[in-house]
Structures are given as structure tokens and as C-alpha cells.
Amino acid sequence: MRSFAFICGQESSGEQVIRFDHVCKRYPERGDALSDLSFEMEAGEMVFLTGHSGAGKSTLLRLIGLLERPSRGQVIVNGRNLATLPRGKIPYHRRQVGMIFQDHRLLPDRSVFENVALPLVVAGLGHKEIGRRVRAALDQVGLLKRERALPVALSGGEQQRVGIARAVVARPPLVLADEPTGNLDPDLSREIFALFERFHAVGVTLMIATHDLARVGDFHHRTFVLSEGRLIKDTGVC
Amino acid sequence: MARPQSRRRSGPSLLELPGAWLGHHLQSAAATLGRLLHAPLATGMTVAVIGIALALPAALYVLTDNLRQLVGGWDQGAAISLFLHQDLSDADAQGVAGRLREWPEFRRVQVIGAAAALAEFRAQPGFAEALDQLSTNPLPAVLAIAPQPVYATPAEIAGLEERLGQLPEVDFVRVDTQWLMRFQAILDLAQTLVLLLAGLLGLGVLLIVGNTIRLEIQNRRGEIEIMELVGATASFIRRPFLYAGAWYGLLGGLSAWFLVTLAVVALQGPVSRLANLYRSEFPLAGLGAVALLIILGGSMALGLIGSWIAVNRHLRGVEPD
Ligand SMILES: Nc1ncnc2c1ncn2[C@@H]1O[C@H](COP(=O)(O)OP(=O)(O)OP(=O)(O)O)[C@@H](O)[C@H]1O
Ligand SMILES: [Mg+2]
Numbered sequence: 001m002r003s004f005a006f007i008c009g010q011e012s013s014g015e016q017v018i019r020f021d022h023v024c025k026r027y028p029e030r031g032d033a034l035s036d037l038s039f040e041m042e043a044g045e046m047v048f049l050t051g052h053s054g055a056g057k058s059t060l061l062r063l064i065g066l067l068e069r070p071s072r073g074q075v076i077v078n079g080r081n082l083a084t085l086p087r088g089k090i091p092y093h094r095r096q097v098g099m100i101f102q103d104h105r106l107l108p109d110r111s112v113f114e115n116v117a118l119p120l121v122v123a124g125l126g127h128k129e130i131g132r133r134v135r136a137a138l139d140q141v142g143l144l145k146r147e148r149a150l151p152v153a154l155s156g157g158e159q160q161r162v163g164i165a166r167a168v169v170a171r172p173p174l175v176l177a178d179e180p181t182g183n184l185d186p187d188l189s190r191e192i193f194a195l196f197e198r199f200h201a202v203g204v205t206l207m208i209a210t211h212d213l214a215r216v217g218d219f220h221h222r223t224f225v226l227s228e229g230r231l232i233k234d235t236g237v238c
Numbered sequence: 239m240a241r242p243q244s245r246r247r248s249g250p251s252l253l254e255l256p257g258a259w260l261g262h263h264l265q266s267a268a269a270t271l272g273r274l275l276h277a278p279l280a281t282g283m284t285v286a287v288i289g290i291a292l293a294l295p296a297a298l299y300v301l302t303d304n305l306r307q308l309v310g311g312w313d314q315g316a317a318i319s320l321f322l323h324q325d326l327s328d329a330d331a332q333g334v335a336g337r338l339r340e341w342p343e344f345r346r347v348q349v350i351g352a353a354a355a356l357a358e359f360r361a362q363p364g365f366a367e368a369l370d371q372l373s374t375n376p377l378p379a380v381l382a383i384a385p386q387p388v389y390a391t392p393a394e395i396a397g398l399e400e401r402l403g404q405l406p407e408v409d410f411v412r413v414d415t416q417w418l419m420r421f422q423a424i425l426d427l428a429q430t431l432v433l434l435l436a437g438l439l440g441l442g443v444l445l446i447v448g449n450t451i452r453l454e455i456q457n458r459r460g461e462i463e464i465m466e467l468v469g470a471t472a473s474f475i476r477r478p479f480l481y482a483g484a485w486y487g488l489l490g491g492l493s494a495w496f497l498v499t500l501a502v503v504a505l506q507g508p509v510s511r512l513a514n515l516y517r518s519e520f521p522l523a524g525l526g527a528v529a530l531l532i533i534l535g536g537s538m539a540l541g542l543i544g545s546w547i548a549v550n551r552h553l554r555g556v557e558p559d
Binding site for chain 2: 088091092093170
């Protein structure tokens, strides 16, 4: 069994990591993608975000990663109100949030190693430290032997795991995943969720948007159900 | 395989930071150069265009520089002729010349005694018979004066003419300023042309680099977006583009220097042959070290400014989605 102690999230301590306060997101062409959304998430929690297509799951995650700004209301992450975060501080906010996408978002002309190293390079870490951490992260997702490969040479599940390694390599306390298993068969998807489960075990705060209700049923974690941009169900902390 | 890693989260230590920062810059500069050289054709085209653009004013500068030297060799003859009063002896003329040699403005004061002047005339075909008709030497002693090059401007010469005319021994002063003025005007014109051309083509270089960087930003849009997603600062993303601009400028400046040097080497033969026909020698001067430094520094600055403009205009539009 692999050890995941390298990921250092906070222990569940009652510390608030995310707070949404009457958040609305309106797209001029479409209307409200999210309306009057309020919830809180504590450090070390693992939350599934479900709901029909177009319910606003991606929009919610994008607000946390500051890829989008709310039309109304406030998003507070790690005690910081994102609305008042100056432009120059956004990169430092994003370093605290590991993001995983359904389409992986890997650089096609860079090796697996270089893709995973990107957050560390960007943060200005030294060569040795980068090599050490990237290999540790690749080891955790079981891709240590593929570090020289280009993303196209990998299967969908492998590419997704590279995306996951990149999201956690800088040890962010918060990890967001947007349909990380959308294209994967049940076995692979189980494998990916097991990976998240292990991150959770070492204290990382996770929010995972997914359609994969079978997987959600496997675990007993807090689950949000979104519909038409509203939070219609919150199972609460389990 | 179990591998316990107890190390907790830690950033680079404070001591490492300045080294890492400098190292990052050097690495970024080297990596950018490597990337440019990886596409030799595209890079070569851009560099060649910059080189040609900069070679034009540089070549014109070399031309005026050489002309100036050529004329420096010309003013062997006096620019000022001082005709002394007829009744002064050659010895008196030597006395005046001695005093004038003390003047800092003059490079050379040469006495042409009355007898010598007559002999010179006599040597001209047809003059001998005419001079024989005269019982006395009609020619005065003349002082041929060459001013120092710094005083060889029309304004300075006019001032000298005035002062020399007031000397009691002097009958009249004749100054041959015409050619000086003309030549000065030509040099001024050429110099202005060099500046104009340098300004215009410098602007061209700015646009070339700006456009090249703009295209590069477009091509690497996806990469930039992902870098922003993982927390790259604006300056981190800007840096390689700025380095690319500086490299384009520097390489362009080097190729301009290479082109001009090539032209000087190619022209040296014909110029030497021409000079030989005039029983003279004329080694062409190329771009000096100072001019080379100015070209390299200037072209690098132009590349940097060009890419800076492009980066500020076009990177703002790149947001991750
Ligand atoms: N950039 C945008 N411009 C306009 N409308 C948008 C934009 N992004 C999202 N929307 C709209 O907002 C709504 C919520 O979109 P979102 O992507 O959050 O849904 P989702 O729950 O992630 O759906 P899916 O499960 O299909 O990914 C959708 O109706 C979508 O059309
Ligand atoms: Mg979505």
C-alpha cells in the first residue's frame, strides 16, 4: 500500500475552508446559473457535488478557483473574501487550490514529468525539490514509470491521473475536481475515487463534482445536490 | 511499496531564494534562446529582417564616418591664406608666423616667402615670360595656415578671419571656406539621414518584434491558460516573451553588424584600387567597438520594448476558462 503522508492538508479542525454567502452567478445570455447559494465547508471535508447537466456544478467550482466571479454574494476561501482579492494575488490563491478537469488540461507537447512539475516551476521551487515532489506525486498515482511519456501516449485514465498528480503536487490544502471520471469505465473510475479517498484520509479538503452516482453511493461523504442553480439537498457532514 | 515521508510542507528556505531567483532568470533566458533556436527558420527570418533593417543606418553611419576621415586627410592645404604687406621682408614674415604658431587654433603655419611664391608661379607654364617683364617681385609673402580640425567650422573660421585681419602686418586674409561649408552641410545632411533612418527602421524593428511576439502569444495561448490555472504570476508568464524579444533584438543587432562588416570587407579592395590611382591609401573603417555596443544595446532595447508592448496588449486577454 502506498503512503499518502506527502500530501499535507489540515486535519479536520472545524476550520472553515469555503463559505458561500448568497452567491448568484448570472450569465447575460442565459440568466442565473447559480442563485442564492449558501453553504460552508470545513477543513478536511470531502464533498460530492451532484445534479443534472447544467445545474451549475462547474460554475460553483469555477467560482472557488476564481476562474469566474459571482454576480452577487460572497465567496470566502481560507478566510479570504475573493471579491476583495486584488488581481495580483489571484495566482497565490490558485496555488492553494488544486484543480482537476474532466478534459485533463495537460500540455500536449510536454512530458508527464513536465506537466506535473508545472505548479512547482511556477512557484519557483528548485530543481531537486521539484524532481523529488513530482516523483512522489507520480508514485502516488502509479505513473512513476511513465514520467517521460507525452500525454497522447497515455490512456484516458492515465491522463486523468497525471492531471490529479499535477493538482496535488504542490500540496494544496484544497482540491477541486470537475467530473474527474466522466470518460472512464467503472473500474478506472473506482480507482480514481479510491485515490481521492486516500487524499481525504490525510486531511485534504476535497470537492468533487460528478454524475457518477454509483461511486457517490460507495462512500458515505457529504453530498450536495444542485438543481437549476439552487442547492436542493445537503446531506450534511457524515 | 511503503515509503513513509514524514516531511511536512515547506517552501524553499530563505537562503535559497535569491539564488533560485537568479537561477530562474538565467534558466529562463537560456530556455528561451533554446526554444528560439529550436525553430531556426522562423527565428532566422525574424532576425534577418531586424538585421537588414538595422544594417541600413549602420552602413550609412560607416559611410559618413569614412568620408569624414577622407576629408581629414584632404585639408593638407591651408584653409586660410594670410597676405602680408608688400614691404615686409621674409624675415618679418617668419616673425609673424612664429607668433601665430603660438595660437592654439592652428595646426600648421607655413611661410611662403615672396621669392618662393615667385618661383612657384614661374614653374607654371606660361607665367615665366610674363614675370620676366616685371623688374620687381610683385608678390607679397604669404602665410598658409591650417586650423586645428576642431576650429575648421565655418563659424570658427569666420572669427579667426576677423582677428587675423586686425594684425598690422596683414594686408588681407583669404579664407577658403566654401568647400568647408559645403562639406559640412553634406555631412550634416548625412548625419540627419542616419538618425532619421535609424528612427524609422528602429520603429520597424519594434513592430517586427511586437508582431512576432503577438503571434507567439497566440500560439501558446493554451499553455498560458494552464500556467495561470496552476498559479503562475503575470510576471512569470511575461518573462519568456520579454526574453524572446531581447534575444531577437540582440541577434538582429549582431547580424546587422555582420552585414556591415561584410560590406566593408567587400568594398576594401575596390576602394584601395581607387585610392592607388590617386597615389594614396585609404583603409576603410568598419564599425568601431563603441558603435557596435550602441547597435547591440539599442537593438536589444528595441526588442525588449517591442515585446513589452505586445505582452501588455495581448497577455491581458488570456484568461483561463
Ligand atoms: N460562459 C458561459 N456563458 C453562458 N452561460 C454559461 C457559461 N458557463 C456556463 N453557462 C451556463 O450555466 C449553466 C450551468 O453551467 P455548468 O457548466 O455550471 O453546469 P454543470 O452542472 O457543470 O453541467 P454539466 O454536468 O453538464 O457539466 C448552464 O446552463 C450553462 O449553459
Ligand atoms: Mg460541468
